[in-house]
Amino acid sequence: MSNLETDTRQRVALITGGNQGIGFGVARLLHAEGWRVHVTARQEAQRADLERALDVGRVHVGDLTSAEDAARIVGEVAAAEGRLDAVVHSVGPYLTAPLSETTPAMFESMFQGNLMTAVHVVEAAREHLRASSGAYVFFGCSGLERWRARTVTTAYISAKAALLVFMRGLALQEAPYGVRANMISPGFVPHGGAAPDTLSPELQAKIPQGRPARMEEVAGTARWLICEESAHMIGQNLEVSGGWML
Ligand SMILES: NC(=O)c1ccc[n+]([C@@H]2O[C@H](COP(=O)([O-])OP(=O)(O)OC[C@H]3O[C@@H](n4cnc5c(N)ncnc54)[C@H](OP(=O)(O)O)[C@@H]3O)[C@@H](O)[C@H]2O)c1
Incomplete structure (x- = not known):
């Protein structure tokens, strides 16, 4: 059965970096709509709070710069659920520093956190998403x-x-x-753990719409990209930015 035909209540989503920020916002929305939502966190200490907000047994601890952790976590989800329909990859560390002060190690860390975590998760999830005709969001x-x-x-x-x-x-x-991959490109999405730039009133005042994104606007776009309404979209990059950088 493709994910278009599956009842929403049976669908399984893995939200990487789901312990805070946009990932947590997506996890909460999908959970409220009846998806079986699994999230990743990097620290064991975060498990209890997350399980209170989401579901017991659906928090997976690991560092996704590690191919082994990615494979283990996707394996845990597949073993628990028998299927995986969507991967929302919200991991993506931010760095602001003058280029002249950005060391090779800092570049390496950006590529590890933003690119290689995605590569590892896709490597682990590929066959599961093919089996469900599922969807990725980056x-x-x-x-x-x-x-x-x-x-x-x-x-x-x-x-x-x-x-x-x-x-x-x-x-x-x-x-x-039958598997789809798309991307969301946010401008400013404030939340408790956001970078100082994201929370800066001076920068936010320059957004053409005059305000940053609300969490539900970004989470709702992610939800749309993994549901049947967007079934004919692949390889797209949707800006949810109120005109920032337009
Ligand atoms: N918020 C914005 O305004 C904004 C704007 C543009 C783009 N984005 C992009 O949108 C995505 C989500 O943004 P966000 O603001 O929610 O980011 P965030 O607050 O930094 O959250 C990222 C999450 O990823 C986790 N993570 C980071 N490195 C990891 C690793 N190696 N292995 C496993 N987990 C890891 C973090 O865990 P820890 O809590 O342990 O660090 C955290 O839960 C990112 O890709 C970001 O670049 C966000």
Whole structure:
């Protein structure tokens, strides 16, 4: 049965980086709508709070820069549920630093966190999503496709650009299997653990719409991208940014 035909209550989603921020927002929305939602966290100490907000047994602890952790976590979800319909990959560390002070190790860390975590999760989830004709959602950042020069976020944007190209290659490769991949590129999505830039009133005042995104606007877009309403969309990068970087 394809995920288009499956009752929403039986669908299984894995939200990576679901312990806070956008990932947690997506997890809460899908959970409220009856999905069987699994999330990843990096610290065991976060498990109890997450299980109170979501469901017991659906929190998986690991570092997704590790291929082994990614394989173990996806394996845990598949063993518990017998299927996996959607992966929302919300992991994506941010860095702002002048390019002249951005060390090779900082570049490496951006590519590990933004690109390689996605590569590891896809490697682990590929066969499960093919079996369910499922969907992937990744997160870029606003302005990504216009290749703007930004001296203080070069390492971060470089890694997100690589993720965009990866997502598009994946979308092409998986299309014959009925699997879809798309990306959301937010502008500002404030939350408790957001970077200082995201919370800066001075920067937010420059957003053409005059306000940052509400969590439900971004989470709702992710939900839409894994549901049947978007079934004919692959390889797309949707900006949810109120015009930031337009
Ligand atoms: N919020 C925004 O305004 C905004 C704007 C543009 C793009 N985005 C993108 O949207 C996505 C979500 O943003 P966000 O603000 O929710 O990010 P966030 O607050 O930094 O949350 C990211 C999550 O990923 C986890 N994580 C980071 N590295 C990991 C790793 N190696 N293995 C496993 N988990 C890891 C973090 O865990 P810990 O809690 O342990 O660190 C955290 O739960 C990111 O890709 C981000 O780049 C966000």
